[in-house]
Amino acid sequence: METHSKASRLSRRQLLLSGGALALSTLAPRLSYAAPHRILRAAPHTAQILPSDWPATPTWAYDGQNPGPALRVKQGERLRILLQNDLDQPTTVHWHGLRIPHAMDGVPDVTQAPVQPGDQFLYDFTVPDAGTYWYHPHVNSSEQVGRGLHGALIVEETNPPKVDRDLVWVLDDWRLDRDGSIRDDFQRGMDISHGGRSGNFVTVNGRTPEPLQVRKNERIRLRLINVANARIFGLNFENHDAHVIAIDGQPVTPHTPGYDTVLLAPGQRADVILDFTGEAGSSHRIIDAAYQDEASLLQNIVYDTGVPVRETAPGPVPTLAPNPLAEPDLDNAEHHEIIISGGAMGAMQGAVYKGKYLPIAELVQDMRIWALNGVAAHTTAMAPMLNFALGKSHIITVKNETVFPHPMHLHGHTFRVLSQDDAPVPHTPWADTVLLNGRGTAKIALVADNPGDWLFHCHVLAHVQGGMTSVMRVA
Numbered sequence: 001m002e003t004h005s006k007a008s009r010l011s012r013r014q015l016l017l018s019g020g021a022l023a024l025s026t027l028a029p030r031l032s033y034a035a036p037h038r039i040l041r042a043a044p045h046t047a048q049i050l051p052s053d054w055p056a057t058p059t060w061a062y063d064g065q066n067p068g069p070a071l072r073v074k075q076g077e078r079l080r081i082l083l084q085n086d087l088d089q090p091t092t093v094h095w096h097g098l099r100i101p102h103a104m105d106g107v108p109d110v111t112q113a114p115v116q117p118g119d120q121f122l123y124d125f126t127v128p129d130a131g132t133y134w135y136h137p138h139v140n141s142s143e144q145v146g147r148g149l150h151g152a153l154i155v156e157e158t159n160p161p162k163v164d165r166d167l168v169w170v171l172d173d174w175r176l177d178r179d180g181s182i183r184d185d186f187q188r189g190m191d192i193s194h195g196g197r198s199g200n201f202v203t204v205n206g207r208t209p210e211p212l213q214v215r216k217n218e219r220i221r222l223r224l225i226n227v228a229n230a231r232i233f234g235l236n237f238e239n240h241d242a243h244v245i246a247i248d249g250q251p252v253t254p255h256t257p258g259y260d261t262v263l264l265a266p267g268q269r270a271d272v273i274l275d276f277t278g279e280a281g282s283s284h285r286i287i288d289a290a291y292q293d294e295a296s297l298l299q300n301i302v303y304d305t306g307v308p309v310r311e312t313a314p315g316p317v318p319t320l321a322p323n324p325l326a327e328p329d330l331d332n333a334e335h336h337e338i339i340i341s342g343g344a345m346g347a348m349q350g351a352v353y354k355g356k357y358l359p360i361a362e363l364v365q366d367m368r369i370w371a372l373n374g375v376a377a378h379t380t381a382m383a384p385m386l387n388f389a390l391g392k393s394h395i396i397t398v399k400n401e402t403v404f405p406h407p408m409h410l411h412g413h414t415f416r417v418l419s420q421d422d423a424p425v426p427h428t429p430w431a432d433t434v435l436l437n438g439r440g441t442a443k444i445a446l447v448a449d450n451p452g453d454w455l456f457h458c459h460v461l462a463h464v465q466g467g468m469t470s471v472m473r474v475a
Ligand code: C2O
Pocket: 094, 096, 136, 138, 267, 409, 411, 455, 457, 459
């Protein structure tokens, strides 16, 4: 019944839209007007997040799905998505990791006005890079993402590597009460000032993780996306090599990660090739071991007892074709520095907030206790922290002077991760999010080739609430 009413509502809108397109073409026959590929409706929903014998969870969702629908497009294709806001608060959609024009980036008060309840906004852009991306709101993100607004965006290669299955795992955690409801504590100071708002229930694709059923000699491309507000995942596939072929959507030299653990901080993605060469009928664990003291079983890999997919193990691990990214010129790059300070147990004395310097005791009252280069943000519409000359190469050293890890995310660009904690990073991967260790450093490099004011912020969403946002101007 519910499904039916949703479907009819959708088609009514589509009719309205095509009616509009008709009228427009009559008036201006040469104007090229393209109807949206789809409507993405953000609205309250109810989902079975906990196991089926537990109560359902009131969530917020795109198109009545937690996670939102996995959008699939081909590299170079144009995507037109009409956001319909049926929440009771403003929202936007940010296309995390996509190098698209500024006006389509979904940042409130910077790239667009927030979309008010009942209103719509048409996102219309061409996707330049193949890979695994995701989308989520950029207004009141901690609560909107935390209540379930997020989805995968898969950009298919022109010639994708041959695999038996291409799976997407949206990794998340939820802070739930026993009645299934999401705890209403998005303003909790303890989360903002410490490690962020972690949940107490981990899900894969919005539900209790279920065993991964495989057949002998099967090859799977697993696209991992960490959409959690704060939790870092570290997946170890017992007795299996996880060959990482892409990081944050971007191809990387295939390799098995350190400690055989695919580490994913909030916002990060990895594409992994898994060859299931174990014994038919056997079972193995997938362990989440991001936090040393609390390794836990995510789920099991269970081999079918029947005939193998093929007689022998799949061949060499494929290398993905590179995306059209400009290679930074490290010898002639401009150098910049970003200092992260604040948080509990930090040494920050104060920061500039709303244009004036405040001592930490006053910042705490507004729960703005994180700063980037001495500024605690209260809005996204802020003066740029750094200026990048358009078309030039830039090297940025990010120094984390706090004791907490921070996955730092840059909009509109993809950068190379050159080094971490002064050690070169193998394969200098492209990324849009880099995880800073507590008191750690990272050196990243990019060509500033996309004009506009771009956010650089922590993807621990409670830290954003606490001021950890800045703007880079490319002009
Ligand atoms: Cu996925 Cu500005 O964030």
